[in-house]
Amino acid sequence: MRVLKVVAEGLTTSFRYPHFMHQVHPSFPAPPPATIYGHICSALGEWFDPNGVKVAYQFTHQGVARDLEHIVVAKPASGKLKLGGTLHSKVLEGNINPFEREIFFRPRLTLYINRPEWLPMFRSPRYAVVLGRSQDLFTYTSVEVIQLEQSERAYFGYTVLPYEMALQARRGVTVLMPRFIDYNRNRHPNFQRYFVVQDPVLLPNEEGLRFAGVRYGPYWIDPTAPKFRDAPLGLIFLSFVGDEE
Template identity: 55%
Template structure:
């Protein structure tokens, strides 16, 4: 399988939970699929058709910390301004809150679109990942031939939800999968396993009378650990997604 391999690095980033509005803004430990879609579109310069796009990634950082930000909450004031005929003006309050941040993040992104190499070498818009002020740089853009292998390790990525019962590692998070900008930014959510620790496929839990996973796509240029290379789970933005744990 030939893919586009993009390495992006920055100083800070934050992937806000969408249902936290005030007080505190925690961050996802891994970028949601919807964030990856936005990154792709910023390089291409337009909202591209999501059908047929598949991605995998390896995301790491050097630590986390809390920053303090503030939101200006505006509301119409009551009464006229003194000496004017203006009936109402906007008045507001400043609400401070804590935002969780990730320090020195690094994203290694794999896309099934090697023909997009030129777009990522000369992106249309500034490269950001997370907040609009979290500037990134593409430090490497190349085309890579993935290989299949019976052994692989997985780490610092998101796995399909159905793998939770196989791995016994990581934790489940409901993440934005896709934002439909042609339909008022209608969001789609899905559950994924955030895998923040390394696991070798030899450690997968096996169930009697159920097929085993023994054929993986790997990055042959990744570090070799215990005779295995980095395995990749590819995801999509739209279409069917098995969001139920299953042994079958």
């Protein structure tokens, strides 16, 4: 299986929970698939048909911090404002609301896409490379096409897996993430449950515990990535629309 492998690095980033609006903005532990879709679009320079496009990715960072930011909530104003001895009609007025945002320091994204023909677009992206907020600039440190292999044993870490793999991995958190933002339907968001694994997990597990009816391997692996306990890096590909395989 030939895939495009892209490594992107930045200084800071954050993936805000969409339902938190005031006082504190916590971050998802990894970029949601909808964020990855937007990231790919910025490199291609246009919206692409998500059907058939699959991605796998790792997201790591060197620390978590909280930053103080401000939101100005504006509304139409009434009355006059005196400037330089002349009265002017007020246009807007508002309140400044401080809040804390959770941010990741020195984030690194390793992205695999089943579209090796997109190599030229990522080597010369159309728009600024960002991940998360518009001010979180990134740079591509590696863009290449690699050949994946299959293995009955692999490790998974710092990644987003389908929710159904929770029984296999067991060590992670279940998160409801935006899967795809439909711009043809007024930015309608589609959400889906995922299982986020941060610490490396070996599959099949070392304890030999297996659940009936659960498929274990073979897994796609990246033979060029560093190993963990002599196990290669496993990749589970996610889609943006339709049913997950």
